[in-house]
Amino acid sequence: MKKAISKVLLTALSAAVILSACSKAPEESRFIPKTAGVVLELNAKQLTTKLVSNGITMDKLFEAVQQKDTSNEVMKAWKDAENSGVDLQSHFFLSVVTPTTAGLDQYVSVTASLKDADKFEAFVKKQSPDLKIETKNDLKYFWKADEQCIVGWTKSTTILIKSINTNELKKFAPGQQGFPAPGDAPAEADSTEVSPVALVSDSNEAAWLTELDHLFHLKKDESAASIEPFNKLLKENADAGLFFNAESFYNSTNMTMIPANFKKLMEGTYYASTINFENGKIVCEGDSYLGKEMTAIMKKYGSKEIDYDLIKKYPGTNITGLIAYAFDFHMIGDIIKLMSVDGMVNMSLAKSGVTLDDILDAFEGQLAYVASDFAITKQESQYMPGHFSDKPSAKWIFTLKVGKKEAFDKIMTSPMLKDVFAKEGDHYVITNPMMAATAPPMSITDKYITLGSDSTLLQEYLAGKGSIKLPEGVESKLKGNMMAGYVDLDKLVNSVPDSEVDADAKPLFAKAKELFKDAYFNTKMNGNDKQHGEIVINFKNKDQNSLVQLVNFGTEAAKLIQEKKAKEEGENAAIDSAAANADTVK
Template identity: 65%
Template sequence: MKSTISKVLLAAVTAAVVLSACSKVSDESKHIPKTAGLVVDLNAKQLTQKLVTNGVTMDKLFSAVQSKDTANDVMKAWKDAENSGIDLQSHFFASFVFQGQPTEHKSYVSLTASLKDATKFEAYLKKNVSDFSLKTQNDFKYIWEEKNHAVIGWNKETVIYISAVDANDLNKYAPGNAMPSPNDNEDTNQAIDSAAKATPAALVTAEDNAEAKTWVAEVDHLFHLKKDESAGTIEPFAKLLKENADVSVFVNPEAIYNSGQFTMIPANVKKLMEGTYYTGTANFEKGKVILDGSTYMGKEIAAIYKKYGKKEIDLDMLKKYPSDNITGFISYAFDFRMIGDIIKATGMDGMANMFLSGKSGLSMDDILNAFEGQLTYVASDFAITKKESEYFPGEFSDKPSAKWIFSLKVGNKDAFNKVMTSPMLKDVFAKEGDHYVITNPMMMGAGAPPMSITEKYITLGSDSALLQLYLSGKGNIKLPEGIEDKVKGNMVGGYIDIEKISKNIPEDKLDADEKPIVLSLKTLFKDFTLVGHAVSGDIQHTEAVLNFKNKDENSLVQLINFGTEAAKVMQAKQAKNKAYEDSLFAAPVDSAVAAH
C-alpha cells in the first residue's frame, strides 16, 4: 500500500496480500460499522495453513521474491512484524466508510486486526514510528500520525487503524495498486525502510489538533459500537461471516448512496436499490479457485424479478454451433422487459420515451418487447496467424483470429417488425418474406460481419460459411465433459478453454528472457466456468471456477510458485539490463577520439 497506509501495519497487510490470503469471521467484525460501503475480510490463518502444508513459508517467499539488495531489509521488517504483538494468523478486515460530502473529507478506510500482546505492540510502535506520541482515551491507547492523517488505536485485544480517504481518489486503493513492490514504489520503499531502521523516539505530550480529535473520536466510536450500529446486524453480512471462505467481500450500495458521495442519484433510484447487498467469497482448493457471489435484492427490485418469473438459457442456441474446437461461450437469459420496469421505477421512462420517439418514432416498450432476452456468443478455432496489413500490402504480422457466432432471439413479432421498419432502420433493411436484407451495405461499413435477420433470430457470424452451417441447425457443438449439465437450467452459463487458447501463443516470437514465464503460464491454467442461477426468493447466486492443469496441488501454492518464478525471471532481466548499461558507461574511450 502507499504512504497513506500506516507503515505499522504495512508488513502484516503486505503478507496477507502476498499470500493472496484473506481473512474471515472473527471478533474483529464487531468493530465494523453498518455505514461501511465495502468490507474485505482476509482469512490469513486459513490461507497460511494451506501454504505451510505445501512447504511455502514467509521466509522462503521473501527470499525467493526479493533481490539480495532488498531481502535483508524486507525480512527484518517481517521479523519485526512477527514480534509486534499483532496476531498475523487471525483475521484482517479492511473497511471503506463513505460519509459526508466529498469536500468535507469525512470518508475513511479502517484496518482491523487482533492483538496477541498489547505490550509488544506498543513497544513495536515506539521503535518504528519516528513521531511516536502515546495518548489514551477511555479504555484504549492511540497515536496520531500527522503525515498520514491517521490514527492507530488499540486495547488489549484489538488494533484499529483509521486513515482519511479522498473519496474522489479511490483508485489508489484499487486491487492493482494494493500490493506494494519494493522495486516499483518509492513510497513503499521508504515505508519499509523506515519500519526497518527507525530509532526509538521520546514520548511527546503535545495536544492533538482538531483533525486528530475527529479521527480519534471515530476510533473511539468503532471500539464501542452498539449492536444496532454494527454491520453484523445486516443479515447478508452476518451470513457471509459464517461461511468458511479464504476471501470475503461485502458491498452495501445503500451506505454509499446515502453518504452524500453521489448527490446526483435521484431519490427514487436510491429507493429502488434500498435493501440490496452484494457478497462474494473466494476459496483456494486443490487444482482450482472457487468464486461465489450473491446478490441480495431489496423489496422493490425483487418484485420486478418475481413479476417475470424464472428464465433459463436456451441451450439449443448453443448446441447447434458446428464445431468440436470450442474456445469459449457465454449464454444469457434475461427478460428485457425488466429493464423497462426498472427505468419506470426510477421515473426516467418519460425522458427515455421522448428521446427514442424523436430519433426513431419508437417507444421504450417497443424495443424491449422486440427481443426475448436470450443471447448466445460462441467462439472456436482460436489461432494466431500471419496476416497481411490492409494499409501496407506485403507487410505481414501475427494477429489472433477465431470463428464465432452471436445470436439474439426475437421476442414479440409485431414489436420487432415495428423496430425494423422504423425511420431509424427503414433505409438500411428491407423485408423479404420473413427475412430482412441489407439495402445499403455502405451504411453498415466495410468491416460488417455476415448476418441473418429473421422474425425469430438476429444472428451474426465471423464468416458466411459458418453462419450458414449454424442457421441450418445441423451443427452439433462438442463441449467438455460436464459443462452442459453445469449450465443447463440456469440464467447464465459461460466457459473459456484457457489451455487451448494459450497453446496457440507462438513461442518463437517470445522475448528470450521472458519466455520461461510464458511457458510456465501455459502449463498453469486449464479452463474457467461461470454459472448464474435463477433468482431464488430475493437472492441471485453466481459461481465461477478457475481450474488448474495440476489437480493435485493447492491453487494458491501454484499461484505463489508461479509468482516467485516470474519474480526471479524479471529480476534476472533487470540485472542483465543494468549490467549492459554499466558496460556502456564503463567502455574505454577510443584513443584516436581522445587525441582530438
C-alpha cells in the same frame, strides 16, 4: 506513518495468507461498520494450512526469491511484523467505508488483532521516534496529517484508517469544477482557489479521531454484523470472503449525482461471496441479495433459464469461450419506470415512431455468444501492403431471440431503420451501402437476429446441424441457469506466439502455459430475492492445491524480476564505467 505501518499492518495483511488461526465468529468483524461498501476478509488459518502442508513458509518464500539475503528490506519488514505485537494468526479485514463523521471522505480501513499491545507501541516508537502517540479513553493512536492517516489500538485490536482522495472523482460530476453541467459555460481557472493538497492539515485530526473512536465502539446495530448477508458470510469459514454493500456507496456524498429513485432501487441489495482454494481449482460462490423493489420486479416476471439450443447448435469443436443470458426484457421497463425516466425515454423515441414498450415487446431476452478457433497470427495490413503484425482472430456467432413479431416488425420498418433495412421474404437485409460494407454476415428474421464471423459459419449455424463440443461436465454447469459462461484459458494462453515473449521471460511463460486449464461461471435465482452464482477456475494440475500453484508461480515471477533487475543494474554499471574511462582518456 507509511514507513511504520506498511511494515506492520499492511505487511501483516498480505502475510495473512501465510499465518493465521481459526475463529468461527471473527472477533475483528465487530469493528466493521454497516457503512462499509466493500469488505475483504482473509481467513488465514485456512490459507496457512494449505501452504504449510506443502512446505511453503514465509522464510522459504523469501529465501527462494532473495537467495537467502536476510538483509533485504522485504525480509526485514516481515521480521518486524512478526515482532510487532500484531497477531499474524488473526483474521484480517480490509474495508472501504463511508464515514459517519461529517466532513470526511470515504476511507480504507485495515482491522487486525494484537497479541501484545505494548510490543506494538514499542515497535511504532522504534520506527518513528518523533511520532506523537496520544491517548483517548481506552485507545491509543497516532495521526499523520500529510498522509491523512490515523492508527489506533486497544489491548486487543488495531485499526488503520487511510483517507481516499475523491477530489479527482468529484470533479467529473455534472455541475462540479472542471465538468460543467449541460448548458453551463466552461469554468475558468480561479487563481485564489486552494488546491486539495493545501487543504490537508492537522485540523482534520479531531474528525478522524472521532471516526476511529466510533469504529472501536460500534453498537450492535451500527456494525456490519447486523446485516444478515454479512453475518452469514462470516460463518462460512472460507479461505476468503468478499462483501459488497451497494447502498453504502450510492448514499455516500460522492454519489450525489445519482437519482434518488435509483438509490431506492438499490436499497437492501448486497453481494456476499466465499473464495476457496482447492486441489486443482479455485471456487468462488456468491449470493446477490435483492432489495424490496428488485424483489417485487423479479416476483412479477419470474426467472428464466438460458435456451441451451442457442449454444448447442454451434458448429465447432475448438471452443474458446461462450456466454448466454436469459431475462425478461420487460424488467428493464419496470426499472426505467421506477426511476421515473420512462417519459424522457419515450420523448427521445418519439421521432423514431416506436415506444419503449415496443422495444421491450420486440425481444424475448434470450441471447448467446460463442467463439472458437481463437488464434494470434501475423496478418498483412490492408492499408500498408507488405506490413505484417500479430493480430487476434476467431470464429464466432452472436444470436438474439425475437419476442413479439408485431413489435419487432414495427421497429424494423420504423423511420429510424427504414433507410437501413428492407424486408425480402421472411428476412430483413441491409440496404445501406456503407453499413453493408462494414457489417459482419447476419441473418434477421422475426424469430432471431444472428451475426457471425463469416458467411459459411453463419449458414451452418442457421441450418441447426452443428453440435458444440465442450469438455466433460461443462454442459451440466451451463444448463438450467439464467446466465452462464465458459472460457478455455489453456487455448488463450497457448495462442500467444513465443516470438511475442521477452527472451528472459520465456521460461516463466512456459510455466504459465502449464498452469490454467479453463473456467466457467453460472447464475440462477434462489427464490425471488436472491441470485446464487458460482465461478470455478480449473488448473491443469488437479492434485496440487491451487493456492500452492499460484504461490510457486509467483515465486518464479519474483525471481525473474530480481534477475532482470540485477542484469540491468550490471549493464548500467558497465556503461557508467566505460563512460568514466572515456573521460579519463580525454
